[in-house]
Amino acid sequence: MTDWSKLSDAHGTAEGVPALLERFEADPAGVWSELIDRLCPQLDTAFSASFAALPRLAEIAAGREPAERHWVLFAAGPIVSSARRSAEGAAARETYSSAIADLARLTGACLRLPLDREDYVGLLQTALAFEGVEVWDECLDNLAQGEYEVECPYCGVNLFIVLGDDGFFACSDDYALRDVEKTPLRPADPSELAGLARRLHDQALADGQPVVARRLSYLFGHTSCTDCGTGFPVADRVLAQAMPTR
Numbered sequence: 001m002t003d004w005s006k007l008s009d010a011h012g013t014a015e016g017v018p019a020l021l022e023r024f025e026a027d028p029a030g031v032w033s034e035l036i037d038r039l040c041p042q043l044d045t046a047f048s049a050s051f052a053a054l055p056r057l058a059e060i061a062a063g064r065e066p067a068e069r070h071w072v073l074f075a076a077g078p079i080v081s082s083a084r085r086s087a088e089g090a091a092a093r094e095t096y097s098s099a100i101a102d103l104a105r106l107t108g109a110c111l112r113l114p115l116d117r118e119d120y121v122g123l124l125q126t127a128l129a130f131e132g133v134e135v136w137d138e139c140l141d142n143l144a145q146g147e148y149e150v151e152c153p154y155c156g157v158n159l160f161i162v163l164g165d166d167g168f169f170a171c172s173d174d175y176a177l178r179d180v181e182k183t184p185l186r187p188a189d190p191s192e193l194a195g196l197a198r199r200l201h202d203q204a205l206a207d208g209q210p211v212v213a214r215r216l217s218y219l220f221g222h223t224s225c226t227d228c229g230t231g232f233p234v235a236d237r238v239l240a241q242a243m244p245t246r
């Protein structure tokens with residue numbers, strides 16, 4: 001049995017976590033914020049009690065139909081992503097690997113449902129969290145709103161990468177303004193995508209999400225800087241932004 005009094009969460013001792021998980025099981029949507037506040041504040045910090053909660057979260061997710069499960073997965077995903085930020089978290093990924101594998105399987109079943117774009121991209125990101133895919137497990141969901149911020153690899157200017165209802169372009173100014181200079185994004189040819197990019201694109205198509213698949217082809221495509229003209233692969237700059245040491 002887990003001795004919760006020896007574990008900690010964002011508030012200190014984790015003695016209250018089992019009761020919180022009980023309430024979360026009864027009402028995931030209503031209790032999600034409170035749970036995240038204690039177990040994964042800012043969606044990027046996890047504690048010993050957060051990891052210890054993973055088997056219970058997998059159990060709660062398994063107890064719900066796929067269509068009723070996403071709040072539970074949206075709680076577990078950030079905890080698993082945050083695990084890489086500490087040695088304790090890295091060890092926890094091993095300790096709780098079977099719960100994480102269950103969460104991955106339970107997420108997979110949700111992706112095939114008819115979902116709105118935001119939920120679909122959120123769940124796809126969550127699936128990457130359980131697989132251990134860095135960076136995209138925390139920022140793939142920008143695809144739903146259709147905006148990333150990156151730095152030009154040459155001149156360092158901040159660029160908005162816009163892939164959405166307003167078009168597909170890069171610009172260094174607020175693109176809501178008129179007369180802003182924009183450079184087009186050039187999508188990757190899906191048949192030439194490889195690795196994770198190919199898998200995500202093909203999965204979105206197979207899951208009946210052609211808009212997401214199209215945005216992915218632009219995310220894994222190219223553009224150039226509005227200020228200095230340097231061309232670059234968009235996804236590489238998103239990765240560089242998230243992992244500045246690269």
Ligand SMILES: [Zn+2]
Nearest residue numbers: 152155225228
């Ligand atoms: Zn530049």
